[in-house]
Amino acid sequence: MFPRSYNVGPVAIAPATVLAPMAGVTDTVFRRLIRAQGGCGLIMTEFTSSHGVVANSKSVKPRRSFRYLYFQKDEHPISAQLFGSDPQIMADAARYCQDLGFDIVDINFGCPVKKVVTCNGGSGLLRDLPLVENILRATRAAISIPLTMKFRAGWNDRELVAVRMAKLAEDCGLQAIALHPRTREQGYAGRADWTRIAEIKDAVKIPVIGNGDVVTPEDAVVMIGRAASSNPWIFRQIQDYLATGHYTSPTEQQRYEIMRYYYTMLCEHGASDAVGKMKQFATYFTHGVRNGAKLRADIYQAAQPTQILDLVDAFFEQELAA
16 A cells, blocks of 8 residues: 655655656656645756765865755655765765755665776675665764665676665665666666566565556556656646645646746746756656647757747647647
8 A cells, every 4th residue: 555655764756646757757847847836755966976976075066966965945755865976975965965954865775877897886886785785874874864876776687786776775774765667777768667666665663665667656666767858737636636635737827827837937046057947847748749840850950048938938838729
């Protein structure tokens, strides 16, 4: 049965849903967009290099890692996700995140991207459990706020370590874990094997968060990633579905309103990459929109944020009048 809420140490997560960390997606503007739709219990930052955090904390000119960790008061509860392979660096970065005011620190042992794995980060560490333990113990000792981790089932189907990782996390004092039940070798291909989530749930007493292939309210486990990009309403839909057994799909008017709302937030935030973000999210937000391909093509050719807003307004004015 899907829980209404759960606790990560002293932090209450209600509803029991989490916005998964996604590189290039879950910045402060998108997280606040999700918050505004309702129904999401916990949001997370983009995954951030622990080495970058420590280096930037000592620099007089903060760089990208600090942008990744920027958040506003209305984003609580919020978790900072870090990746890296040096126990002391990870501990120092986690302590810095605690000082910034994050509610939770999460360590990424799941990213399958080659450049991260090559540096022994993300899912690359699934082949070195002694180092995982050193990282977890050093980080747990460095902070007083809850520590969690996200990981994959293993490097491949011959090297599955999900249960061992779960037990290791519990032994090291972590307050919750999240499993994406694919292997690193799978990437995002094939189907996520949810039986692996059940296996670790039986193995530990701390909260277990499931992630992978959650695309509709009927699929809901707890952690939602890529589906939230094209359907920011999914958290509210899950809440409605659990309460009533029904949920509504967004209308064309609502799709227009959320697209314009997000684009306006980007402009107000003063993001240097506002145009790039608008083009990126045009693909997500026009999914299922009648004649959406035409709007996407026009947006891809635009060069200014105001020009893109005008295109969105003109497109939907015509479509909604049809």
